Amino acid sequence: MISTWPFKLNNWVVSHFQIDHSGSSDLNRRRRVKLGCVFKVSHCAQISVFQCSRGYGTVVFSGHSKLDLRCGFLLGSPQPKFGIILKQNKSHIGDLAPPLGWALEDEGVVSELVEENIDSNGESEVIKSLNLGQVQDSDCEPKMGVGENSKEGGKEESFGKVDVRALALRLQTALTVDDVREILVDKRDLPLQVFSTIINSFGKEKRMDSALILFEWMKKRKIETNGSFGPNLFIYNGLLGVVKQSGQFAQMETILNEMAKDGISYNVVTYNTLMAIYIEKGEFDRALNVLEEIHGNGFTPSPVSYSQALLAYRRMEDCNGALNFFVELRENYHRGEIGEDDDGEDWEEELMKLEKFTIRICYQVMRCWLVSSDNLSKNVLKFLVDMDNAGIPLTRADLERLVWACTREDHYIVVKELYTRIRERYDKISLSVCNHAIWLMGKAKKWWAALEIYEDLLDKGPKPNNLSYELIVSHFNFLLNAAKRKGIWRWGVRLLNKMEEKGLKPGSREWNAVLVACSKASETTAAVQIFKRMVENGEKPTVISYGALLSALEKGKLYDDALRVWNHMVKVGVEPNAYAYTIMASIYTAQGNFNRVDAIVQEMVTIGIEVTVVTYNAIISGCARNGMSSAAYEWFHRMKVQNITPNEITYEMLIEALANDGKPRLAYQLYTRAKNEGLTLSSKAYDVVVHSSQANGATTELGLLGPRPADKKKKVQIRKTLTEFYNLAGVPRRSNQFDTSEIYRSHTQETP
Incomplete structure (x- = not known):
């Protein structure tokens, strides 16, 4: 007790x-x-x-x-x-005496309103504060039944115990005013605080009809008691709260008309509730106009009033309006225009809460910009500067969440700015955020920026994990594949050096990309050195490694070295593929050893490797380069016997070999055959046939050759992209003579 x-x-x-x-x-x-x-x-x-x-x-x-x-x-x-x-525990309120039950309920209102914390979603807490605070504000009526309805003539009035919760549950079943009268017939006159509490509970349950029926009963009681009992300001505020919570906004005007009829003036809580209703209705400008009415009618807005105004800007996704509103509010406070009447609010604390809420709104709107289908990156960058100028920058958590919201390629500039801000302003940064930034930079083809982030992880922390390693290696692989496709071997070498400098161990995939680039560039010496370095670093060569090395040796006409590499490959148990066999067929062709060429082809058939047009083209090309047109023509017929259809390359290489060997008529016949088969040969093949016919005095009907084919346009490379590759890999702009020391630069120079 x-x-x-x-x-x-x-x-x-x-x-x-x-x-x-x-x-x-x-x-x-x-x-x-x-x-x-x-x-x-x-x-x-x-x-x-x-x-x-x-x-x-x-x-x-x-x-x-x-x-x-x-x-x-x-x-x-x-x-x-x-x-x-x-x-x-609020569940026991119904066991208490009515005035005390109301007091407990109202105290929950006041405490919630004063705290007014901003939760993770940035707006629900403001609505919660208003929902609870719209019935009773800091200037609420006296508790414990002391007031106009509980005291008369200076005499004390005591009421029996009433289970308010049970009474509210019974009133929920009332469908008419008579039902309410029947439920309350055995009750003595209860104070208005009890009914205010009951209406609050109706609002939480979204029971607009129950609240209106009880309100109608109270109006009739006012007539029956000659005005001694009837709805007061707090009852009307409670009804407006039910309107807001239930979403039945059409009842708002009816309630406001009843207030005017009873001559009851608004207070700040009334205005706050009206702002909340207008916000829920989507009438944000009207909500902001209500705030102006509070000032115009001589009232002092409460913290809830300002938070509702900020919420209106949030719903409009107008972060600039919210920011300007708070800056003006803060200036008014520092000038003493807010809190000067000693209204009981701790405005220093409330201003801090409003600042946090403003930051939350700005974050949410910027996040909406980032996830929209439009490219609003410039808007985000500009507003970040505006927040800095206002003196309320985003927290580290908000900055990191914005990084996560960036998923498109055009967001890379935002991620770079956000990452820079976190690094400069805070001691720590989430590793997951760094990994996301590395991923996005690679997606936007900003590999150098991704590498800088990885370097920061190594130098400043946090320590990179497996995902960091895999992401940055995938970016290196992209660059290495580009080097492989373009045959720019120096890119590959420098990229391998950079990987090792940053503690990244290149695998066979990376080494093979550089070997293929060397092969395409016909850099035989570089390919040999890369292969040796690969073995020295403990990486086991694959069939692709051997194939690239064989190709480089074949192009360098180092046939004996190529045979040694082939024998070593077979000895260590690496099974050759079609590409390796084709390279060896080309080497034996260049040596004129057609018996070994036949053996290579038979071995391919024996072990189940399909002999394709690529292999025959390599043999015919070898014959053409070495002036063996007759052998080339023989292998062409063997293709036909094996039902292998020749392609444009087959005809062009054979035509060139025959024309250069003084056989223009045969070259002419092959050209017309290719044309009849629907193949489109190059202008070079056409020119070779015409020149050979004229040079050897052959009588050919040039009209049957048709018009000269157009020259093939060379693919134009975008210089900007090439420059980015060069800058990342540190490759000279002009191709210089190969220097063996470049291969081992990472071992001969200090790591930066």
């Missing part, structure tokens, strides 16, 4: 009241109610006594004005006001 005794506070008189457990019990629910009760006493020289039985002891508070109750038994407002704060 908790008991208090009557005492006087200036002109206020508080009656004696007791709190007991309800007579009802539930065997399935074991609970133990623990209540704490403290009087927040205004300026008074008397002593207030708080006594709690069941071993809680007695606490004595002095009414001295310097006493900071927030450091006492319970946190209170900066300027103590009369009232009672009870902290307990």
Whole structure:
């Protein structure tokens, strides 16, 4: 049991009241109610006594004005006001006396309103504060039934215990005013605070109809009691709160008309509720106009008023408006225009909360920009600068969340800016954010920027993980494949050096890309050195490695070395593929060893490797390069016998070999045959046939050759892309004579 005794506070008189457990019990629910009760006493020289039985002891508070109750038994407002704060499970409110039940419910309202925390989604907490605060604000009516409806003629009036929760549940079943009258017929006149609490519960349950039926009953009671009982400001505020929570906005005008008819003026809570309703309706400009009405009607906006205005800007996705609104609000506070009337609010703390809410709004709007289908990267970059100028930059967490919102290639510039801000302003950064930035930079083909981020991980932390390693290696692979396709072997070499400098171990895939690039560039010496370095670094060569090396040796006409490499490959158990066999066929052709060429072809057939036009083209090309046109023509017929269809390359190489060997008529016949088969030969083949016929005096009908084919256009490379590759790999712009030391540059130079 908790008991208090009557005492006087200036002109206020508080009656004696007791709190007991309800007579009802539930065997399935074991609970133990623990209540704490403290009087927040205004300026008074008397002593207030708080006594709690069941071993809680007695606490004595002095009414001295310097006493900071927030450091006492319970946190209170900066300027103590009369009232009672009870902290307990809200599920037991119905077991308490009606005035006290209302007081408990209202105290929850005040505490929620004062805290007004900004949660993770940035707006639901403001709505929560308003939902709870729209019925009772800091200037709410006196608690414990002390007021116009609970005191008459200076006499104390005591009410019996009422289970407010049970009563609210019964009133939910009422369908008409008569049903309400029947439910309340056995009740003595209850104070308006009880009905205010019940209407609040209707709002939480979104029961607009139940609230309106109870309201109609209260209007009839006002007529029956000649105005001594009827809806007051708090009842109307509660009804507006139900409108907002239930979404039945059409009832708003009806309620406002009833307020005007009863001559009840708005207070700040009313205006705050109207702002919330307009926001829910999507009428954001009207919500902002309500804030102007608060000023115009002589009221001081509460923190909830300003948070609702910020919420309106959030719903409009107008972060510039929200930012400007807060900056103006902060300037007004520093000029003393806010909080000067000592309204009981801790405006220093409230301003910090509003600042956090503004930052949250700005973050959310920028995130919406990033996930939209439009490219709004420039908007994000500009607004980041605006926030810096306003003195409210984003937190590290918000910056990192924005990085995660960047997923498109055109977001790379935003990610780079966000990453730079985090590195410059904070000591730590999430590794997952760094990995995401590396991934996006690679997607946008900004490999050098990805490499810089990886270097930061090595130098500044956090330590890169397997995902970091895989991402940066994948970017190197992209560059190495580009070098392989373009045959720019120096790119490959420098990229391998950079990988090793950064602690990345190249695998066979990376080594093979460089070997293929050397082969395409006919850099035989470079290919040999890369192959040796690959073995020295503990990487086992694959069939692709051997194939690239054989190709480079074949192009360098180092046939004996190529044979040694072939024998070594077979010896170590690497099975040749079609490409390796084709290279060896080309080598034996260049040597004129056609018996070995036949053996190579037969071996391919024996082990099940398909002999394609590529292999025959290599043999015919070898014959053409070495002036063996007759052999080339023989292998051409063998193709036909094996039902292998020749392609443009086959005809062009054979025509060139025959024309150069003084056989223009045969070259002419092959050209016309290719044309009849629907093949389109190059202008070079046409020119060779014409020139050979003229040079050897052959009579050919040039008209049957048709018009000269157009010259094939060379693919134009984008210089900007090439420059980016050069800058990353550190490759000279002009091709220089190969220097063997370049292959081992990472070993001969200090790592930067």
